[in-house]
Amino acid sequence: MLLEINDLKVTYGGAIALNGVSLNIERGEAVGLVGSNGAGKTSLFKAISGIVPAEGSITFDNKDLLALKAHEVPSLGLAHVPEGRRLFPRLSIEDNLLLGGSSTHVVDQSDFDRVYKLFPKLLERKTQLAGTLSGGEQQMAAIGRALMSRPEILMLDEPSLGIAPVLVEGIYKAIAQLRDEGQTILLAEQNVMECLEVCNRTYVLQTGQVVTSGPSDELAENDEIRKAFLGI
Amino acid sequence: MNLLRVEGITKYFGGLAANKDITFEVEEGELLGVIGPNGAGKTTLFEQISGFKKPSEGRVILDGKDITAQRPDKICSAGLARTFQIVKTFPELTVLENVMIGSFHRESSSRAARKYAGEVLERVRFSHKADALGKELTLAGRKRVEVARAVATRPRILLLDEAMAGLNKQESAEAVEVVRDLRKEVTVVMIEHVMEILMPLSDRIVVLVEGQKLLEGTPEEIASNPQVLAAYLGERFAARNK
Amino acid sequence: MNVNGLPQGSSVWGMVRQYLPWVLFLGFFALYPIVFDSPSDHTLGIKMMWFAIAATGWNMLGGFAGQISLGHATFFGVGAYAVALADEYEWNPWLAMILGMGVAAIIAVIIGWPVFRLKGHYFTIATIGTGEIAFLLVRNSEFLGGTEGFLMRSDEGFLNFYWGGRQKWEFYYLGFVLLLLAVVSTVMISKSRMGYYLQAIRNNQEAASSLGVPIAKYKQLAFIYSAVFVSIAGSYFAQQLQFAGPDEAFSLDTSIRITIIAVIGGVLSKWGPMIGAIVFLFLSEWTNIRFGGNGFDLVIFGFIVMVMAAFEPNGLIGLGNRFAHLLEKAKS
Numbered sequence: 001m002l003l004e005i006n007d008l009k010v011t012y013g014g015a016i017a018l019n020g021v022s023l024n025i026e027r028g029e030a031v032g033l034v035g036s037n038g039a040g041k042t043s044l045f046k047a048i049s050g051i052v053p054a055e056g057s058i059t060f061d062n063k064d065l066l067a068l069k070a071h072e073v074p075s076l077g078l079a080h081v082p083e084g085r086r087l088f089p090r091l092s093i094e095d096n097l098l099l100g101g102s103s104t105h106v107v108d109q110s111d112f113d114r115v116y117k118l119f120p121k122l123l124e125r126k127t128q129l130a131g132t133l134s135g136g137e138q139q140m141a142a143i144g145r146a147l148m149s150r151p152e153i154l155m156l157d158e159p160s161l162g163i164a165p166v167l168v169e170g171i172y173k174a175i176a177q178l179r180d181e182g183q184t185i186l187l188a189e190q191n192v193m194e195c196l197e198v199c200n201r202t203y204v205l206q207t208g209q210v211v212t213s214g215p216s217d218e219l220a221e222n223d224e225i226r227k228a229f230l231g232i
Numbered sequence: 233m234n235l236l237r238v239e240g241i242t243k244y245f246g247g248l249a250a251n252k253d254i255t256f257e258v259e260e261g262e263l264l265g266v267i268g269p270n271g272a273g274k275t276t277l278f279e280q281i282s283g284f285k286k287p288s289e290g291r292v293i294l295d296g297k298d299i300t301a302q303r304p305d306k307i308c309s310a311g312l313a314r315t316f317q318i319v320k321t322f323p324e325l326t327v328l329e330n331v332m333i334g335s336f337h338r339e340s341s342s343r344a345a346r347k348y349a350g351e352v353l354e355r356v357r358f359s360h361k362a363d364a365l366g367k368e369l370t371l372a373g374r375k376r377v378e379v380a381r382a383v384a385t386r387p388r389i390l391l392l393d394e395a396m397a398g399l400n401k402q403e404s405a406e407a408v409e410v411v412r413d414l415r416k417e418v419t420v421v422m423i424e425h426v427m428e429i430l431m432p433l434s435d436r437i438v439v440l441v442e443g444q445k446l447l448e449g450t451p452e453e454i455a456s457n458p459q460v461l462a463a464y465l466g467e468r469f470a471a472r473n474k
Numbered sequence: 475m476n477v478n479g480l481p482q483g484s485s486v487w488g489m490v491r492q493y494l495p496w497v498l499f500l501g502f503f504a505l506y507p508i509v510f511d512s513p514s515d516h517t518l519g520i521k522m523m524w525f526a527i528a529a530t531g532w533n534m535l536g537g538f539a540g541q542i543s544l545g546h547a548t549f550f551g552v553g554a555y556a557v558a559l560a561d562e563y564e565w566n567p568w569l570a571m572i573l574g575m576g577v578a579a580i581i582a583v584i585i586g587w588p589v590f591r592l593k594g595h596y597f598t599i600a601t602i603g604t605g606e607i608a609f610l611l612v613r614n615s616e617f618l619g620g621t622e623g624f625l626m627r628s629d630e631g632f633l634n635f636y637w638g639g640r641q642k643w644e645f646y647y648l649g650f651v652l653l654l655l656a657v658v659s660t661v662m663i664s665k666s667r668m669g670y671y672l673q674a675i676r677n678n679q680e681a682a683s684s685l686g687v688p689i690a691k692y693k694q695l696a697f698i699y700s701a702v703f704v705s706i707a708g709s710y711f712a713q714q715l716q717f718a719g720p721d722e723a724f725s726l727d728t729s730i731r732i733t734i735i736a737v738i739g740g741v742l743s744k745w746g747p748m749i750g751a752i753v754f755l756f757l758s759e760w761t762n763i764r765f766g767g768n769g770f771d772l773v774i775f776g777f778i779v780m781v782m783a784a785f786e787p788n789g790l791i792g793l794g795n796r797f798a799h800l801l802e803k804a805k806s
Contacts, residue, residue: 014371015398036464037270038397038425165467190269191466207426229464230455231427282684308686316684322677324742325670333674336667337686345667366677378681385686 008056017043019208030185032199039205041188049080077152085142089131101148115144136167153184235260241290250276265434272440283307313387315378323367334384372403392422513641523649529735529747530656531703537741539696540676545605549578549701551724553708558624558718567635571709578705590690609724623719740789
């Protein structure tokens, strides 16, 4: 097991965000996480990345993540692409990518090649400042930056948020391609179909708890997901 | 006749419309749920109804009287009370004193205000915490105090802004019971993210998406509506479930 | 009322808690001139009285309602000048004091009306401005004695607000009665709707207004109350000194002293201003003897206020309560 989460609890000043979530990911798997606003997707990501304190256990590659500090997590091979992307707006795409890899290893041309092959658009615009990109292009750059660290696991938080439908399609093609290359992926989404199609397995989160999980194609067939989102 | 009528409420922040032409009515005795994804403009709508923000356009009519953009304390006098999404318990006052601030609205003597506050705490099942300070409470406790305080002003209509968010299962079950009790005596409009709670509780639901009213209807109508499905689960999921 | 943040128990300990401050403070102030019976002690005691009255008045607005004013010298000055003018034109000083209270109230309304419609720290900034304006107006007004102010020649006697003269225990007790008046009315207000509303305003204005509290009106009431009692302190001050001048009565320095006394004692308690007055007086006498009367005491007090703000916003009363909590914990 590459990532194993057991009975995870996260609270913010008394407000419960996660209430006993368990989840695991095998190497090479693409795992989805769907749930409406406030279900706890982002909190789970933040807990894995060590940005918020949590109770329970998170084991990554046999290491106890909760015992580590936030800045120690990326070098283990977890790359988190946060909601809203958070690029360095005044740096070029190329420099943003470079920064993504340089904290973990010496970046070489093959790292850039992998990203540019995945998103040819980034190659065309590599000297452009990140802040001047469209939302979809920024998302590509953010995913690219995360890939530069050669992550064991790529964590994507709502990559379709605020992006035009045409570009969403492009981003999901790239995610599928990464999956096919054997990249381990944890994907949080509100757009349920996109998530079910790209992920092998999916967990459904509702008010801080996993209400159901299973192979994505099976989940697509039953009504659980709709219930989780809309209550009835 | 309806108790509350929201008429063409529109709110611009700079050039951005947080609410666009929202119209709906609340009948006396009803429990109306307001749902919508993050950023749909639910809280902004409450802020305008309760007088904390001035609508750019539109009117708020309470029991036939225009209360648009009146001061919050005047709106409270007119019979509308609210709670806050980000709780605003008085930290240095005890629970009983928190509720007294509400009951003083209709009682001028401290003795009467204290007595009524005690009764309200009884009703919302929180008497056992009467002497605790606001700052000592858990989130669930703070939310309960907010409800009690608002009820103590003896409103005809109560606006609850996410009174259950962030609570654990048991806490929110208790809060649901409290709301079930209260709604027997007062009209309730509630914003809630937790659908499994709101859906069974509501008589009717208004759905806001991107600042606009998408539709209103019974919980069953809402849960099977393709537009709602699209807003919550994505266009493609909704299309497939048609 | 639970201004100290301590639940009141019905136990003996709770009773002691409730009444001990009354016994301690009033006992101390009542016995002071008997225990310390030299004229210079009495002068000190009289000073302590007007500090305590002024800070108690200031505290209704600054403590209960949480609206920090740095312009209360204006009201102090109004009280002082009211009796000084009475002396000049041979009116009765008591009546002048009452007239001064009325003028202070009117000025509070004129300042408060526009300012309380603003949010945030505008009130504090505005009061610095209004304080300075009043100071300059008085200094430049010939009718009000210009930069010189007024020297007074009161005749001794209760009716002349000069009972026993400036260094006598009788005059001290006049002040004690005025202080009692301030404390008792503060206690009564704190137990009334107004007291609760002011605390709600200090705690959270938005929540208060959602519960039907007319914010501006209650701030205004607190402002009037505090202006009135600070003006009483000003009248008492001028009667003792037999002098009223702009630098002594109307300056920012005076405003800051009043504020510091309340803050040191602890703004959330009705007893805070009195503790503040006692501590302020003795520390400032001590520094004046040790370092000369060059305002060095304010340096020390500035430092104390900074430390208080950082560690115990509720002042010495807050420290005392913490200590009591520890004691209780140790007991159980």
